[in-house]
Amino acid sequence: MSRTLLSSIAAVAVLASAHGAAAQTEIQWWHAMGGALGEAVNAMVDQFNKSQTEYKVNAVFKGSYTETLTAAVAAFRAKQGPDIVQVFEVGTATMMAAKGAVYPVYQLMADEKEPFDPKAFIGPVYGYYSTTDGKLLSMPFNSSTPVFYWNKELFKKAGLDPETPPKTWKDVGDYAAKLVASGAKCGITSEWETWILLENYGAWHNLPFATLQNGFGGLGAELKFNDQPRIKLISMLAEWTKDKRFVYGGREGKPTALMSSGDCGMELASSGTASQLFKSLKPENVGIAMMPYSPEVKAQPQNSIIGGATLWVLQGRPKAEYKGVAKFLSFVSSPAVAAKWHQDTGYVPITLAAAKLTQDSGFYKKNPGRDVAVKELTLNPPTENSKGLRLGNFVQIRDAEDEELEAVWSGKKDAKTALDDAVKRGNELLRKFEAANK
């Protein structure tokens, strides 16, 4: 090789290695935010990285919530885990029970002497992820709550007032009948049935989902969602499936396709689904309101519980990285950043300051309905039935509930049998979790 070529290669190599020798501590963050949400995450991370030079957060999209958790578990076992991992609320008990794997946020902030005010957070958001004595375990990030959406055009076609949503479940039935009569392919559908129709229906009406304060009190909790009000609700919906007043659209977020395509006139879905519906139906055509309730069960609604995910910090990383982690968590919960995340995505603002900032900027006036989620969460101070849920093997318990509900929608089981069976299967799973984590 010629001398010039050789020396220029050497020069490039030296420059490349010199860049690598810069003293920036890298922090790995594994998350499950794809698509538009992933872009919002990257923007947030870029902002943090540009704001200082000591730490560099590397946000890696790992797939779905399940895939992200599985990857983190496997990597942790191989001692190659990330610093921060985004885990969905269903994985909370798993994370909490993991001996020696999790670095609780309150402890991290105290150890790294990072200013941290528990009272800055919105009640139910904070409560879900803290211990019974109020110590925060993971940093709230993207929390949503179910809201009621309706298609104003289909309402007009059915002779309903496009600006008036149904308030009670009886109203929903009447509206659904009118929608179907006017030619709509479906009256109402629901995303995430287990989260919305069983868990949130319970919280909304102050009914327990499980004993021991919905599992907060210990691993010995037993499920209680097969109570009369919920049997009545599911029976009613099963009756509605016969004439398409209620149409089952699949698990998790699949039913939104029915709403987006204009088949369904009404939908119960996550507040985070707003951006998707605005895209497919146009914002002026989509109405957002609080979930319907059953006044015969409770005169006025209690409050709703959150879904979504939080940021958990894992043990096993070099000590130097944790200061950067603490700083990043402070950044994420700072008012301006949290407000921007809320406005761009449809997730609720996690701090009161972020909510106030959004309110003062006139955002809610320009985008009516976007404040419904926060209103639902802060409707009343949470009771032990509406603080949240903390149950082990919750992914499998929800799968069992989904299966039993599917048996109801296809006419194979009645509501009481299905809910009783779901409770039975769920309790077996809870006992298994208890045994594995004693």
Add this chain to the structure above:
Amino acid sequence: MEKRVTFQERGLPYLLIAPQMAITLIFFFWPSGQAIWQSLLLEDAFGGNTKFVWFDNFTALFADSAYFASVRLTLVFSALVASLGLAVSLLLAVMADRVIRGASVYKAFLVWPYAVAPAVAGVLWGFLFNPSVGVVVWLLSGIGIDFNYVIDGNQALLLIVIASVWNQVSYNFLFFLAGLQSIPRSLIEAAAIDGAGPGKRFWDIIFPLLSPTGFFLLVVNIIYAFFGTFGVVSSLTQGGPAKATEILVWKVYNDGFRGQDLGSSSAQSVILMLAVILLTVVQFRFIERKVHY
């Protein structure tokens, strides 16, 4: 006198097969060994709290009615996939064997589906049969059939059978075609001269001579139905609705990775491994006797 390859150096043959042995050890024996070990443990997701529990995971499975339901379903599913896959591809191979003009075009088209990954095949058929926007669903509703695999378990099973068979037909087709073309024409002509009709020619001469190929494909198809169809289930139905398509290999994944129950999942995969080994041994010892070579 037998023809034998002999090596001058004593160690050379071992050295030559060493790479393959290394791969088999690392990618087959090691994970299997780890699965057997994990099936004897009860642990939390992160591995911090591990208890040795002997065969508790296995006894729990045998007491679980959901497990037996999955076993029954897998047997039904693999019987359907294997039989339909072989029947359809044999028919196509017999027809393609007779075509003279454009033979290579037909063969190219018939081979393409095999290049599609099972997960993609699942998505593809999912689009065609999507309850809201699927073309086939729209056509079926025109003749009065309400197809919704999200709610109806039998329709979901039918759909994954169709997607799995479609994916595998090309592979079977190629082997059957090769098998057909290796049958000496003189045999068939002789039978025709003796007055045998096409049906008799097929069942009495061609079919028996195809039996080595058929037997091999049967084994391959059953193993495919047990394991290779994971991609289809994962992208199409995820075991639903209400466990209607929860075949054993999907249950292993679901319990282990969604449910974080690694002990039960490992136990299930150990049982699956033993079942397939047993199946293959039985087939080679008993059925191969009937195969004409």
